[in-house]
Structures are given as C-alpha cells and as structure tokens.
Amino acid sequence: MAQLTPQSLEISSDALESSTSANAETIIGLLRKEIDTSNYDYYVLDDPKIPDIDYDMLFRALEAWENKFPQFKDSHSPTQRVGGERLSEFAPARHSRPMLSISNAFEDEEAGEFDAACRKKMGFLEGEELEYCVEPKFDGLAISLTYEHGLFTRAATRGDGEVGEDVTANVRTIKAIPMDLRGALGNPLPARLEVRGEILMHRKDFARLNERQRAAGEKEFANCRNAAAGSLRQLDPRITATRPLRFYAYALGECVGTPIHQSHMEALEWLKGIGFASSGLATVQKGLGGVLAARKVIGDQRATLPFDIDGVVYKVNAYNAQEKLGFISRAPVWARAHKFPPEEVATLLEGWAVQIGRTGVATPVAKVKTVFVGGVNVSSITLHNFDEVAKKDVRIGDTVIVRRAGDVIPELARVIFERRPEGAQPIMMPSQCPVCGSAIVKIEGEAAARCTGGRICGAQKTQAVEHFASRRMMDIDALGGETVNLLFEHNVIADSSDLYALDVEKLRALPRFGEVSVQRLLRNVEASKGRDLRRFIFALGIPNVGESTAKSLAKTFGSIEALMQASEQDFQRVNDIGPVGAKSLAAFVSDPDNIAFIQRFIDRGARPTDAAMTPVSATPALGKTFVITGTLPSLSRDDAKAMVEAAGGKVSGSVSKKTDWVLAGAEAGTKLTKAQDLGVPILDEAAFLALLSAPVASDEEQSVETDSELPPEPENATPVASGELVGQGDLFGAPDAIPAQPAPKSRPRM
DNA sequence: TTACCTCGAGCTCA
C-alpha cells in the first residue's frame, strides 16, 4: 500500500480540483486509513509516528475531499470524531448480556480461597493446578462497545448491569477506540461483536487537562477516574472530544460469528490484534503461587504505569473451565479482583453525630478533619454501630487511621492510642433520640440501637417518605431527601399519603420552588399512582417486608384492600413468609393509624394494582403459552415473562405444538427454527407489546417504556421472521395511561 | 461516601 506522505498529499490536493468521483473514493479511503493509523499509533500504541502538523494536514485534506464528494461521507470517518449534536439526555441501553461485577479479595488468603474453590469445583486433585490470566484492574469506567459488521454502532455504560446509558456520541470522539474494524477482522465479518473494557485517562493527560482547566479558570478534577467519568458524561460530545480519553479492552461480550477462542488470553491477544489498546501486563499463570507472583510484578510497576490501577484481576483462563465454574448470584465464580491495600492516612477525630435511619436505627458517624485519601476528601465516616465503637475504643480527639476500603466507603481502620490526649471522651450511645427525644434502646443480641419514636420521630417520618418516593419503590422522580424535608418543614405533607393530596398553592409558596418544579413534582406524583402493588407494599416500609415478600404479598392478595383484611394466619400461609414477617404484617394491618393511612392513599387516587390479578379476560394472551427466545430490543426476558404472566399467559422453555406464540428477538436460535417448522406464530417485541396492550394498562411504567422504544407507527413493526403477524392493539391509548413525560426514561427493574 | 454533570431558581446587571 502506497504511503500517503505530505508530498503525495500535495499531489492529491491538486487532484482535488480535477478529480472524478472514481478516484475520489480511493483517495478518501487512503486518507482515512492514514489518519486511523496515526490515531492508532498515538492513542493505542502511545507512539506517534508523524508530527502533529502532518496529521492536521491529512485531516484537513480528508475534510476537503469529503466536502467536495459528500456522497462518500461516512459516520465512521475520522472526521466525525469531533463530536456531533448536543444530546438532551442519555438514552437507556440494554446489555444483551448483563455486565456482571467481579467479587473482590483484599487479602492473599482470600485469593487462596478463590483458587481452592475453583479447583474444588473443577474436581482437581491435590497438586493439580489451574491456569489463570492475571491482568491489571483499571481504575476507570466500565464500558461496552458494540460493532456490527465491523463498524462501531453503540457504546453503553454499565449502569445496573442490565441497562446502562447510551454514550455512543461521546465514545465516537475517543480516538483510542476504532470505529471501523473491517480491515482488521478479515472475512467473514462477525455480524455482531461486543467489546468490553475500561475508559480512563492517562496520568500525564490528566495533569495536562488540569493545567488547561486551571489556565481557563475552570475547576480541576480530583483524580483520573473522575476526570474520565466527568468527560464521558457530557451531553455535548464536542466537549468530550477535547478530553484525552483512552480505552483498554479486557473482555469480549456478545459475539456472533467471530473466531472462537479457547481462552481469555487468546481473546485478549485477538483484541490487541484488531486495534484495541493493551496494557501489556496480562500474563497467564499456573496456580496460586503464579498469580500472587504476577500480582507482585504488576504491583511493583504500579507507580510508573501511565494510568491508575487499583488491583489485579484473576480469571480462570480456559473458557471451558469458566463455563464449568459458572456464576453465583450475578458474579462469575471464575474471576476475582484482588485489590491493592488501600491508602491509609492519619487524621483527627474532631467529633461525632448520631444518624437516625428510616427504621429508627441509630448510627454513630465520626466527623474527622478532612483528609485526602484514595483520591477523595474524606470528612465523615460511619462507625456502623456502638458495639463497633466500643470494640475499636474510638474517642473524641483521637488520631485515627482512615482508608477507603472496598470500593468506596471510607473506614476508620484503627486508633493510634499513643497519640490519645488526656481525658479523651468516649463515644457513648445516647439514651434519647436527638431528633424526637424518644428513648433509644438496644435489643440484646442485635447490633443496632433503635429510636423508639416511630411515627412521631421526625427523622423516621421524613425518611419513610424518601423511601416511599425512591427509584426502587414508587419512583417519584425528582423527589429527593431535600425536597421531602422542605415539604415537611412547610407542613405541606405529614406522611407519604399526603403526596397524593398536594396543595398547589402551598407548593408555589415554597422557597426555591418555581413553577417548573411544582409541575414536575405534580406530574411525577401523578405518574406514581399506578405503580404496581408490589412496589406499593414494598414502599410502605413495613418492618421485615422486603422486595421479595412484597412480591409474594401482591401476588397472593391482589389488592391492598385484601391485604389489609388479612390475619396473621393468612400471612403465614403466603409463600416465603415466616412467623416473623407474618407477625409484623399482622401488627401493621391491625394498627388503626395504618388503616387510616392506607385509606387515605385509596381515597386520594393511588391505585396500586398487581398485574397478575388485574382482570385479564380481554387479553388475547389469557391461558396461552409463550416461548421467548433471543435478545429483545428493550425488554429483558424477565420483563417479557412477567408481562405474559400478568396477562394470564404462561411462558415455557421450549417450543412444541402446544406453544401458541413465540416471542423472538435478535439472535434467536433453534427455538425460532422449530417454531417456523411447526407453524407457530412468531412475534417481535412490537407485535408482542401490541398483543398484550389490553384495555387495562396493567403497568403504567411499562407503557412509558413502550412509548420510548417503539417506532411511532406500530403498523410499521415488522416480524423478525416469516410467520403470522399477530395483534395490532392500541399501544398508546390505554384509558388510564398517564400522559408520557417529555423525556421518559426506562428504569432498572426491581 | 464523594465527585461530577445537569437543571431550575433566584439573583445581579445591562
């Protein structure tokens, strides 16, 4: 391939005048390739080969050619890396495979336990050793990149692991990330390839950025990670484009039609080969001795690496072994992050306070002289409980060692007793609640001390409302702690049921609460009226009633009225509810205050309904059997399953003659083929939603999500495969659907 | 727990 030198560029710029589109395409291709290579040298290899001035010349030449021949413009061209239109928000992006987190180890013993557990599950004998890949644990932000037919199509943050945020526009500006893998991948191109890795900032680049920020009078960033996170979260990609972000790939996610690798290390090598940056630090090791040695090698280089790391990651190298080891509760059994010991800093314990939680638990919090540790300023540290305080013998005026353990939470490691001043006062459990004055008692055998004030305690009252409004409960957007306090202080509300009887004039009279805030609150409260029963029960904050209990209760009783009528025996009989839960429920429903409280909700129009108990006779799905296969564009399988069950249908695992419908998403497998063979009707997500949109909007939230994901014209929805296209119900006009907010967001599921 | 981005509110100054 001819090298495109500045000299040949001159020729090409002469040629620009007289060129035809035939050779224009060739020249544009050469220019793009040259610029991509130069970006690769600079941002991936960290080894620039041409001077900046030549790079600029190439870049301007490409722009000129693309402008003259706009038919060859391409979103994957390097000229598109300058950042596009400003976004108004980041769209939700569902991961086709969940982005799991890796469990942590802090001590060498835990690494040993990890190795022992893996060997045991593999059935290894004494002396037999597993092979691990040891690599650095980058201190940045996890990101998932999707390539379709070699072209970059999407970048998503981790989010809750299921649904992240779509940051494609920002990631397009990161020159360390290739936009076009077609040259590197060879044929046949994988239909879809997901690359996972970490976006971070090099220390040098971070220092330079902060210099720039300082010069411009802007705020400096606290550390590399925050600078990278802040840069990626910009709604304006043009700002992101000016930030020196890098990317290191560390795993493959979904792969369709790509070369099959046998091991993690092979995959890493392959990623390096197709244009992704590699730390060069990953090695394959045998057994515990090997991984610990490799960790030391990486740890010794830590200070001189170009980027921050906070530990190493061990992964069982062979894919077949990984498969055998599998997962336990959303974390792979075959991987472990082994963190470096956290930085420890001494500071002065200047005072302390008691925090009263939603359930009255009194938590001591140490107030220390602010110290910079682990990349942030720490000034307040939870002491967990008074037993802990006594055990560590923490006193006011002590010099204490602070560290950021685990992921984020600052921890008081120990007291330096030698530095204790005379007469330092111990931290004692208060006998009275600082908020309401009620007695604080500690139940023998329990760690927690509790305020007995209950409903009269201001702290518990406000936090109960906060809890009620939170994302996982009634999801009343933009109603956070401070707003709740404001509402209490001005007597706008006395409990959460008052949210459904808000006095607009009182709201308008609140300080720092303009018309926009008033309308937003009213709208969000209104939208929460129809949350399903399970969330409502959970949101009430009944002691010992968590998410799963609330779910069972909703399923069993079907309405809040029925639940309030139930006896302790009734509760006992509910699946998964034991004597403790039943007692606490019985106490709740027999309390006249609670009965009145619930009645107010009902009177004020809250209508929590459980999808499973909604009359479903009108739904065509009633009593039908569905099979779900492949990845759906916006719903997870669990969502789809829940919706089917809500509509009175069943979900089964395999296709047979008894199957009524197959719901198929992307990369559907043999189930789809079988459905076609048997002539079972096949639905895509849009058709499925249409089918299920019965006269009753069973779940307001789902209809909001639907609005944001579906094309505006349901009749344009195309089935993914041949088969009968079924059901074109009214998706949008459900009678009591809440008007969609201007910018609906989908939420992580409960 | 802290840091960061974004937005609304409410201020100053033109």
Add this chain to the structure above:
DNA sequence: CTCGAGGTAA
C-alpha cells in the same frame, strides 16, 4: 452567574 438539588458512578 451562583447555589443547591437530583441522579449517577465507583
């Protein structure tokens, strides 16, 4: 323009 709230990330 500054402040502070809410949301998100680790």
